[in-house]
Amino acid sequence: MRHFTNVKDLGNLKEAVKEALEVKKNRFAYKHLGKDKTLLMLFFNSSLRTRLSTQKAAMNLGMNVIVLDVNQGAWKLETERGVVMDGDKSEHLLEAIPVMGNYCDIIGVRAFAKFENKEDDYQEKILSQFIQYSGRPVFSMEAATRHPLQSFADLITIEEYKQKERPKVVMSWAPHPRALPQAVPNSFAEWMNETDYEFVITHPEGYELAPQFTGNARIEYDQRKAFEGADFIYAKNWAAYADPNYGKVINTDRRWTVDAEKMALTNNAYFMHCLPVRRNMIVTDEVIESPRSIVIPEAANREISAQVVLKRILENL
Ligand code: AN0
Ligand code: CP
Secondary structure, eight states, rough: OOOSSSGGGGGOOHOOOOOOOHHHOOOOTTTGGGOOOEEEEEEEOOOSSSHHHHHHHHHHHTOEEEEEEEETTTTOOSSSSOOOOOOOOEHHHHHHHHHHHHHEEEEEEEOOSSSOOOHHHHTTTTHHHHHSOOOOOOSSSSSSSHHHHHHHHHHHHHHHOOOOSSSSSEEEEEOOOOOSSSSSHHHHHHHTTTSEEEEEEEEEEEEOOOOOHHHTTTEOOOOOHHHHSEEEEEOOOOOOOOOTTOOOOOOOOGGGGGGGHHHTSSOEEEEOOOOOOOOOTTTHHHHTTTTOOOOOHHHHHHHHHHHHHHHHHHTTT
């Protein structure tokens, strides 16, 4: 594997999960692969899990790691070609990217949707420039439209916890005060559509995701109906995708918060969320603290998904 930006880059998912479970059992067995190799992790946006789990995964593989928070200490970067740079941006991405490429062997990039222009976001303008100009393998640590390391960890987690071959997995929108990207739900839908699970998406009207990600998934506007018989509830907020509300919060209805009463409609479902989560907006204290909440092992699997991705890139260097 050279770049990792979406589910297709991983090839056969069953094999990828198998590899993940092997890595998880013996995470220091591949230490030779990363010797004298440097990972550069670039953050245009905040992170707790991605930063720590990816760094840990790289260390498990014997790599050196450099982390740069682009907005803290680096020059302010211009990302638009053709602008007269007479404002507050001191450097252009078109120089910064190849320069950074010289200092490392692999680059991880986190660059969220800006919600200024839907086309720019959905064309992955930042991530694709790294692929084009860095000369290095690039992987997404959550880009404008997808968060594949998260979805891979989610898949590993479901495979570990599922009690039947074809579980019913329900992704539910839940309220949040600020506009959040569609990357996590887009990506989760894209990955679920590659499995043979029963996959249902529930959200209020106006929160329809881009059809290229939801594919043939069942969309159920009645959250309670969607929850019936579910084996996994995957909660997430996202801002509207459809025009004219792209990137906007159009609903904060707390009747959509995942609570114990709704969980009681499920088949004793496990509760999942990628974190960070706002308690008593997305999910009640009671549900996230219940024995059926698997948000912590889900986050722990981020180390494993990152390690499989880095391992495969290193094997192909
Ligand atoms: C981000 C999002 O919703 O995409 C990161 C989640 C992994 N969440 C927030 O910005 C709160
Ligand atoms: N789930 C996730 O990616 O968390 P961070 O934003 O903290 O990295």
